[in-house]
Amino acid sequence: MSKLFRAVIMGPPGSGKGTISERIAQRFALTHLSSGDFLRENIAANTEAGILAKTYIDRGLLVPDHVMTRLLLPKLEEMTRHSWLMDGFPRTLAQANALNSTCDLDLVISLNIPFETLKERLSERWVHPASGRVYNMGFNPPRIQGRDDISGEPLIQREDDQPEAIVSRLRHYKDLAKPVIDLYRSKGILHKFSGTETDRIWPYINSLLSTKIPSISQTVTQHA
Ligand code: G5P
Ligand code: MG
Numbered sequence: 485m486s487k488l489f490r491a492v493i494m495g496p497p498g499s500g501k502g503t504i505s506e507r508i509a510q511r512f513a514l515t516h517l518s519s520g521d522f523l524r525e526n527i528a529a530n531t532e533a534g535i536l537a538k539t540y541i542d543r544g545l546l547v548p549d550h551v552m553t554r555l556l557l558p559k560l561e562e563m564t565r566h567s568w569l570m571d572g573f574p575r576t577l578a579q580a581n582a583l584n585s586t587c588d589l590d591l592v593i594s595l596n597i598p599f600e601t602l603k604e605r606l607s608e609r610w611v612h613p614a615s616g617r618v619y620n621m622g623f624n625p626p627r628i629q630g631r632d633d634i635s636g637e638p639l640i641q642r643e644d645d646q647p648e649a650i651v652s653r654l655r656h657y658k659d660l661a662k663p664v665i666d667l668y669r670s671k672g673i674l675h676k677f678s679g680t681e682t683d684r685i686w687p688y689i690n691s692l693l694s695t696k697i698p699s700i701s702q703t704v705t706q707h708a
Contacts, residue, residue: 486548487692488565488566488567488570489514489568489590489696489697490567490570490587490589490590490591491493491514491568491569491589491590491591491593491646492501492570492571492573492574492589492590492591492592492593492668493505493508493569493571493572493585493593493594493595494572494575494592494593494594494595494615494664494665495568495594495595495596495597495659496597496600496602496653496654496657496658497594497597497602497606497644497650497653497654497657498597498601498603498605498606498609498650498654498673499597499602499670500595500597500685501518501571501572501595501616502518502520502521502571502616502618502633503517503682504593504595504682504686504689505518505569505571507686507690508569508689508693509512509569510700511566511690511699511700512565512693512697512698512699512700513565513697513699513700514566514568514569514611514657514697515559515563515566515568515569515699516568516569516570516571516593517556517563517569517570517571518570518571518616519552519556519570519571519572519573519575520571520572520574521616522555522556522559523547523555524613524616525554528613530607533551533555536551538549541643541644542643542644542649543649543652544644544648544650544651544652544653544656545652545656546575546576546656547588549578549579550581551577552573552575552579553578553579553582553583556570556573557582557586559589560586561586562581567571567640567697575657575660575661575662575664576660576664577660577663577664577665577667578608580663580664580668582669589668589671589673590673590696591673591675591696592668592673592674592675592691593673593675593677593689594665594668594674594676595678595685596676596677596678596679597678597679597680599654600630600682601680602650602654603650603651605620606643606645607647607648607650608620608621608622608623609641609642609645610626610630610639610640610641611639611640611641611642612632612634612635612637612639613640614635614637615634615635617632617633617634618656619639623682625640626648639651654662675689675692677689686708
């Protein structure tokens with residue numbers, strides 16, 4: 485069996501973590517895990533952690549570190565036989581240190597996208613809650629306005645994509661992410677990608693990963 489691959493994708497809200505992770509998961513043999521999707525699943529299922537997390541997420545605030553690590557680390561520890569890509573975790577130095585104590589990362593992708601671009605994208609985002617499919621009125625609109633392409637069910641806007649929450653999320657990102665980015669740079673595993681368009685960044689990420697992980701034709705993948 486080939487070596488298991490552990491990667492993290494970081495970036496501010498709206499930077500394309502989810503969009504790029506989906507492309508990576510389609511092309512390469514790894515499982516995409518998203519901290520935000522996981523929290524939204526917990527909210528939908530009314531779990532104790534979900535009810536608590538919602539009070540932070542709706543205000544555009546980060547969920548406390550101990551809640552995140554208690555939710556996510558056991559999930560990662562279970563994935564002993566799969567390569568994975570974690571989207572949205574760690575977001576703080578405390579989270580990075582907790583992750584560090586459970587596994588060795590091979591690679592970290594950091595997306596660097598201008599503030600104005602992020603604000604615009606998030607205000608145009610629509611999601612299909614049941615599947616997590618994400619649309620954008622400009623970039624990848626649904627075939628029928630307001631409806632999911634596969635199920636035909638209605639699309640919604642996330643609570644935290646309301647204008648006040650967007651500004652709060654963007655403001656917090658930079659300060660908290662900087663020490664995490666510095667840590668991964670010092671370990672020599674950080675790869676930073678800058679630009680305003682996902683389609684222009686993607687070929688660089690694709691060719692970087694092609695040198696490191698088997699493509700989908702070589703291994704069977706499993707979606708989390
Ligand atoms: P999430 O869910 O991790 P965020 O805020 O980090 O949320 P988000 O909003 O999900 O990140 P993204 O995944 O980086 O953004 O971006 P995306 O969804 O792929 O793309 C954004 C939009 O732009 C989409 O509509 C997409 O179609 C479009 N798009 C992509 N590329 C382009 C392009 O080139 N051009 C154009 N025009 N459009 C494009 O976390 C949510 C909350 O959960 C909590 C926090 O409260 C967080 O705010 N949380 C945590 N709290 C503490 N610690 C953690 N580790 C936490 N993780 C989550
Ligand atoms: Mg996302």
